[in-house]
Structure formats: C-alpha cells, structure tokens
Amino acid sequence: MDPQPVPVAGVVRTAAAALAQGGVESAQAEARLICAHVAGVEASRLMLADGLDRAAVAEIERLVAARTGEGIPLQYLLGTAPSGRLDLAVGPGVFIPRPETELLVEWVLARLPAPGGGVRPVVVDLCAGSGTIALEIAHARPDAEVHAVELHEPALQWLRRNAATRADAGDTPIVIHHGDATDPELLSDLRGEVMAVVSNPPYIPVTDQLPEEVLGHEPATALFGGADGLVVAVPLVDLAATLLVPGGHLAVEHDDTTGAEVAAVVGRQGRFGTVEQHTDLAGRPRFVTATTCDVDQTAQEGTHR
Template sequence: MQEFAPPLTFSALVTALRAAGCVFAEDEAELLLSSASDPTALATMLERRAAGLPLEHVLGWAEFCGLRIAVGPGVFVPRRRTEFLVAQAAALVPRQAASAPAVVIDLCCGSGALGAALASSLDGVELHAADIEPAAVRCARRNVGGLGTVYEGDLFAPLPRSLRGRVDVLLANVPYVPTEDVELLPAEARVHEPRVALDGGGDGLDVLRRVVAEATDWLAPGGSLLIETSERQAARAEETVGSRGLVARVVACEESYATVVIGTRPR
C-alpha cells in the first residue's frame, strides 16, 4: 500500500486520487478533506481509497435522499438511482391517521437506506426491514434507529406473521445482476460488497421471483410491491410480478438510469 505523509493539500489529494484511477478526483478530494478529523486521518483515508476501497466505506457514509446513511465493510452501498424507487414508494403510501400508520416493509434492506429515507420523508409509518447479512443488519439498525425495526433473516422469514395482509408498501431492492455478469462489475462492488447483495442468479431474477411468490400474501388490498431492476430485465420482471395476481407496471427515469417494477394487489 502506498503511504502518504501528512499534511496533504487539495492538489496533492487530487493527484493521488487520479493516479489511483478515481474519475471524480476533485469531488472525492473535497469529501475526504471535509470528513478527516486531522492530517493523519486524512492520509489514512487516502491510502484506503487509493487501495480500491469504495469511497463510501472510506467516509463511513453515503448520501441518499438527503440523508447520510452509515455504511461499512461488507455492506452494500445504496445507489443514487434507487432514490427514484423511494420517490415512487412515497407517492403510494396511503395517508392514514397516526393511530393506524401505513405499514412499510424494506426487504433486502442492506444499510436500511430505503426504509429510513421513506420513513423520514413521511409523517409516521410502521417500518419493518430485513436482510440476511449480519453486517448489513447491524448497519441498518444504526440508520433506521427509532424509525422502525430491523430483523435478520432470509426475505420474509424473520418478519412478524401479524404483518401478513397488512402491508401498504413493500420495498424490495433485490440483487438483480446475472451471475455471469458479477465478474464484470467494478472492483469497488465486486470485491468490497457482499455477493449476496449483487448476484441475482442466472438471469438476475431469482430473488425477485422468490419475493413475488409471497408478496400477495403480505400486501394489504391496494398495497404495492416495488422492485428495482435493469431496463433489459424489465419486461420479464413485469411479467413475473403480474403472474402472481398483482397489477404490474414499469416506471423509469432516464436521468438516473433507474427502472422500477410496481405490482399492486387489487382491492
């Protein structure tokens, strides 16, 4: 690992980051400078970033929907394109009385970013989140805090049975990279994020199918399932969602390269 002697100037940071292959070296240099507690910490952060660690893991947080979401080693970094899914979900959350808040589930929650962002933007929801990765669950509990409850387990398995048939919005940011494409991902994801958060099986839709198979039993009448996917998978994903009795549609945002399949349980 290359060593950098403090103090480091902005120019020196940019030069080192560019040499390490960082495309947005100036932006990253500003973030490192603003986040480091002292020159020694700054040098350590630069060494970690130059060694290939994701910037968000170096900083200890990722910006998402205006929030600073804590992330760390072994935790999937929330993508900015997924903010589109949260915006779609917010529009579907029914406005209910405080005595009967809308019920939201965040499956494959990772850092808990989606559920935390949605709950923070609304006037009270009953939030439940789950992930199979212990590191992700620990991280999600930090981010969700008093906004909801985070469970450790596979998809719906750890959730309270009392939620069945009561869920108004079901967020499922499932892994959707086809297995053979995982090795083509940038090293930041392929090396430093858990494979279980990336690998969606042969066609990338294996976990989506598992979620859809149970979703109708958990959704309330009129409740909606929202799943992010890729543009090339959207037609198959929409068909899968529709095959389970949900009214399916695809929404997309060209600006953020985001594609979301929404399935609504008929009332």
C-alpha cells in the same frame, strides 16, 4: 514551535492529483470530500477552514492511498453514504446506497394515504441492507409502521446501527427482522395488512464485469441475483402478494437489463392488476411497481408495461 498549518487548497490539489493518477474518475470531488471529512467540516465550507495540521495531512494521505491502492469505496472510507434525505453509516459487509433508489422511495411515499386520516400505513422493506428505504420512509412518514427485513448478519449490524441513530434523532423507530425475503412464511402475522412492500434485492445477473471497487469490496450477497438476476425477485414477489392489502403497492428495484423480466414475474403472480416499469434519471429501466387487486380484477386488467 508548532509547524505552520498546511493550506487547505494545496492539500486538496495534491489529493486530487494522486486520486486521478490512481484512476479515480471524480478525483477533484473525492479529494474535497476526503479533506472535509478529516477537517471535520462540510465540503461546501472546506475552503473556509483553517489550514490543516500535519496529522490531518497524514490521515488524508492514508485515505487517498487506501482509495487508489486498495480500491476501497469512498463511502467505506468516510463511514457514511448519502441516502436521499439522510446520511447512513456504511462499511464492509453492506451494500452502498445508490441515488437511483430515491426514485423508488418517492414513488412509494406518494402513494401512501395522507397523514392524519386515521390510518397508520404499514410498510415492509425486504432485503433492507443499510436501511436506506425503510429509514427514508420512516423519516418522511413518522405515522408509518415500517418493518425492515435483512438476512445477512454483517448488513444486519449496519441496519441496526442506522436504525438506532435515526431513532435517537427523533424518527419513528422501525421494526427490524432477521429473516429471508424468499421465505413464504416470513412475517405471517402481517399477511393482508401491509400497504406497501418495497425492495432493493440482490438483482445483478452473475458477472465478473463490475468495477473492481464493487466486486472486491461490496458483499456478493447484496449484488447478485443468480444467473438471470431473478433468484430473489421471484419468491419475493410471491411473499409480497401475501402481505399486501387489496390496493396495496409493490415496488422492486432491478438491473437495467431485466426490467421486462421482473415485470413479467409480477404480472404472472396473479394478484397484481397493474404493473408498470420505471426508468432512473439516466433513462435506464430501474424499478417495477404494481398494485394488488382481487383475482377477478387482475384477470380483467392484465399487465401494463
């Protein structure tokens, strides 16, 4: 006779207790997500699911142990991370999308010309990682021509996987480039044709003070932007200036300690007549935006913070 199914509520309680004991702050929420993942149901419907068999309980215990004992990020364990309107595949070698980036995406989408106007907007995502920005824009604007640039091979594999998944789901395919966002010759065939350049580059000033699950698992190449956090941002801004049309838009995410410095970098570049700083939902400085104009207009308008 097969063993009786184990009630879901009890499994969730046990998982949450183990996660809390292991130092996980959102233990209850993570327990529900892990159990729903193993059960193959949405988290909102978990408690309506039938009881779990012994194999499922063992898999939940394995994931909880990996989360608490090895500090593996929850998103890596589940294999996906929410990204605005999408869920993207993530795992070792790629930066995990954060909710703050959605604000940057929405800012850019609001500034693209309305669909149906006869203009196909060209958008470039530099340091694309898993594809969160590029694929969000392609999903929301099927009329856009979206290019995604990524340098590091492990992240590039996740980008290609997510791009293929979204294309299979019916989104307009994006164009993927294996390249360096600090290379001034990158995408030279698009110079002066791009309506928006967007980026969530490596921007954290080098530190060992990040949570262990970040330092120990997410790639340093996606986290750190040198001692001042600007090693990638400075040449990236120069590249963006060569790609953008007059009146084109730049949006760059940054560390919450470097907003003024990034705004100054953009202002000094010379092609941007309007530079603004934006905060995230917690009120912390999070991204800088700018609009290109000709040199004379830039000199007249200056930098607005």
